[in-house]
Amino acid sequence: MDVEKEELWNQFKDFQHVFLATTDGDQPRIRPVTLINFDNKIWITTDTWSEKVKQIQDNPKVELSFMFTEKNKDCCIRVTGLAKTIKDRHVKTRLAKHCEFFSKHWKNVDDPNYTLLQILPSEAKYVTPEKTTRIRL
Numbered sequence: 001m002d003v004e005k006e007e008l009w010n011q012f013k014d015f016q017h018v019f020l021a022t023t024d025g026d027q028p029r030i031r032p033v034t035l036i037n038f039d040n041k042i043w044i045t046t047d048t049w050s051e052k053v054k055q056i057q058d059n060p061k062v063e064l065s066f067m068f069t070e071k072n073k074d075c076c077i078r079v080t081g082l083a084k085t086i087k088d089r090h091v092k093t094r095l096a097k098h099c100e101f102f103s104k105h106w107k108n109v110d111d112p113n114y115t116l117l118q119i120l121p122s123e124a125k126y127v128t129p130e131k132t133t134r135i136r137l
Contacts (some may be wrong), residue, residue: 004126004135005135007126008077009040011066011077011126012035012037012042013035014036015036015101016034016035016037016066017032017033017066018032018034018035018065018066019031019032019033019064019066020033020044020052020062020063020064021062021064022052022055022056022062024051029052029055031052033052034101035066035119036095036099038094038098041118042064042079042119042121043095043116043118043119044083044116044117045095045099045102045105045117046115046117047113047114047115048114048115049113050115053115053117056083056117057085060082060083060084061081062083062119063078063079063080063081064079064119065077065078065079073128074129075126075127075128075129077124077125077127079119079124079137080122080123080124081119081120081121081122081123081137082119083117083118083119083120084118084119084120085115085116086117086118089110091116092109095116096114121137122136122137123136123137
């Protein structure tokens with residue numbers, strides 16, 4: 001992994017609050033979600049009946065964004081990619097066991113209201129006060 005990509009991925013923390021954007025027809029929709037950084041992949045757990053799940057089914061293109069401080073300067077990362085609904089019970093179980101908050105939202109991995117989304121990033125913009133770097137992922 002090159003230095004820029006490694007620097008970018010080091011900003012992704014497990015159970016980090018980010019903003020996820022989807023589209024509802026031609027209207028963008030954004031909401032806070034908890035990003036799960038597990039096995040060097042980006043995941044989001046959510047309720048099956050949430051608006052974001054329907055929007056992703058209609059259009060899997062998403063963007064997520066978060067801010068952080070680096071060397072006392074405000075920075076941000078924007079990631080563009082696709083969201084994929086994961087049906088594999090083994091994967092859903094591994095993520096559920098990893099998330100200490102899982103049991104607060106769902107009965108078990110077979111709960112029909114438990115949906116696991118994987119974000120498949122294609123590009124990121126790493127924004128610092130000095131520069132904006134576009135990184136292909």
